[in-house]
Amino acid sequence: MNQIVSSSSIPAPAGAARGLPPALEFHQVVKRYGLVTAVAGVDFTVDRGTLVTLLGPSGCGKTTTLRLVAGLELPTTGQIRIDGTDVTFRSAAERDVSMVFQSYALFPHMSVLENVCYGLRASGVGKARAVEMAAEKLATVGLAGFEKRLPSELSGGQQQRVAVARAIVLEPKVLLFDEPLSNLDAKLRRRVREDIRQLQQQLGLTVIYVTHDQEEALAVSDRIIVMRNARIVQDGTPRDLYERPADRFIADFIGNANLVPVEVTRDDSPLARVSLDGMVLALPHRDLPAGRLDLAVRPNAFLLRAGGPQPGEIAGTIRKAAYLGSHMEYELVLPGIDRELFVVDPGVERPFEPGAVVGVRIAPHGAALVPADGGAA
Structure with missing residues (x-):
C-alpha cells in the first residue's frame, strides 16, 4: 500500500x-x-x-x-x-x-x-x-x-x-x-x-x-x-x-528524473555520503537507511565537461545529441548503469557529438535520495 x-x-x-x-x-x-x-x-x-x-x-x-x-x-x-x-x-x-x-x-x-x-x-x-x-x-x-x-x-x-x-x-x-x-x-x-x-x-x-x-x-x-x-x-x-520526491514514481513523474543506483553511508548528521562509481556527494538522507538506494537526478543537474574525468568526476559517453535552440538534449551512458540517462545542457555553442567521452559531475541541488524499491521516503 x-x-x-x-x-x-x-x-x-x-x-x-x-x-x-x-x-x-x-x-x-x-x-x-x-x-x-x-x-x-x-x-x-x-x-x-x-x-x-x-x-x-x-x-x-x-x-x-x-x-x-x-x-x-x-x-x-x-x-x-x-x-x-x-x-x-x-x-x-x-x-x-x-x-x-x-x-x-x-x-x-x-x-x-x-x-x-x-x-x-x-x-x-x-x-x-x-x-x-x-x-x-x-x-x-x-x-x-x-x-x-x-x-x-x-x-x-x-x-x-x-x-x-x-x-x-x-x-x-x-x-x-x-x-x-x-x-x-x-x-x-x-x-x-x-x-x-x-x-x-x-x-x-x-x-x-x-x-x-x-x-x-x-x-x-x-x-x-x-x-x-x-x-x-x-x-x-x-x-x-x-x-524532495517521496519515491521513484514521484521523482520520475514530476520533472523526468533519472534514477541512478548508488551506495549510501550515514551517521547521525543530516547528510549522507552518496557514492557513484568513485564520485561522492553529500546529500540529505531524509531518514532513509544506509545501503543501496536510488539517486533521482534532474536532467539539468548533470554537469558535463569536455575531455576525460578529473578528480570528483566520472566518465560518461554521449550516445545521442539534439539541438533545441536554447539548450542541448543528450542521452548519456555512465559506467555500470544499463540505461541511457536524459541530460539537458545549456551549452549550445560547442555541443558534444555522439560518441564523445565527457567528465560528469552531479549538482547537489538537482539530486535527491529515494528508496530503491519505490517505497515512500
Missing part, C-alpha cells in the same frame, strides 16, 4: 487564525463502481483562497475525486465537507461550487453575455442584475466588449475565459477546473494558465485544479496532491515535490 507523504512546509490554513473551517475536507472518501475502486480512502483538506492541483496519470482517480467535490458523483463511504458543512450526499445543485469543464460547455446559440448570465438567471437573479454581474466578470477576465459575440467567433483562449467568467460570476465557495488547458496549443496554454493563476490570486478564489501535465501543475499551484492507483502518494508544495 502506498503511504501518504505530507509536507511540513505547507502554509497554515488562511482562515485558521480566525477559527474558520477549511474550504474543503475529504475524510476517508471511497468511491467504487462495482468491483472497481476509483478512489480509495482519500484524506485531504483545502485552505481558503488557495489553488490545489490533483495531479496524476490517466486512471489514477483525480477526475473522480473532482466529480465527488462537484456532487456529480456520490461517495461509497466517507465524508465531504465544504466550508464546514457536510455535503457528502447532497446533489450538485445543493453545493456552492462551480466547474470549468475541459470542453468549456458553452451554449453555441447564446452570446457571450447570455452564457455568463445563464447560471445567475437559473438561480433566480433578475435580468438587470444578472447582466450587470456578468459584464463585471467579463471585464475581470479581459473580455469587456465581447458581450455580443457568439462562442464560434472567439479563439480557444477567449472561450476558456468565458467559461471561467460563467463559473466565477456565481461566487462559489470552491471553483473546479477539469483539465482546462487540454484543448489549447502549447503557447496559448502557457498564457491561459498564467491568466487563471493571476485571477485566482486577485480574487482570493479557492480552486481545485485537475491536470495530468506536471509543468502546468508546478506553474499554477500552491499545493499539489499526487495520485496513483486511486490513492494519494504525496501532498506538498511544488518545490517539495520537485526537490
